[in-house]
Amino acid sequence: MRYWAAARAAAKRADEEFEAPTVGALLTEIRGRHDIDRVLASCSLLVDGVSVRREDSEFALPSGAVIDLLPPFAGG
Numbered sequence: 001m002r003y004w005a006a007a008r009a010a011a012k013r014a015d016e017e018f019e020a021p022t023v024g025a026l027l028t029e030i031r032g033r034h035d036i037d038r039v040l041a042s043c044s045l046l047v048d049g050v051s052v053r054r055e056d057s058e059f060a061l062p063s064g065a066v067i068d069l070l071p072p073f074a075g076g
Contacts, residue, residue, distance in 0.1 A: 003069050004070045007036065007040070010039045011033075022059060023045065023047075023059040027054060045069060045070075046068040047059070048062070049066075
């Protein structure tokens with residue numbers, strides 16, 4: 001799991017490893033380790049660079065997948 005911007009600040013780390021079979025299980029584990037619900041509610045989730053909806057809780061995570069948690073951010 002790689003955390004970006006506000007997600008990184010909420011998790012107090014840039015990355016960490018999880019063993020979770022599905023998106024739902026992953027989100028449960030993240031919530032169990034960090035006080036991140038407020039940020040998580042607006043984040044995008046990428047699995048190996050492909051956007052996956054947080055609501056797709058049964059989406060299977062491949063072993064060794066790179067997961068990015070991206071909060072909305074502005075820039076130009």
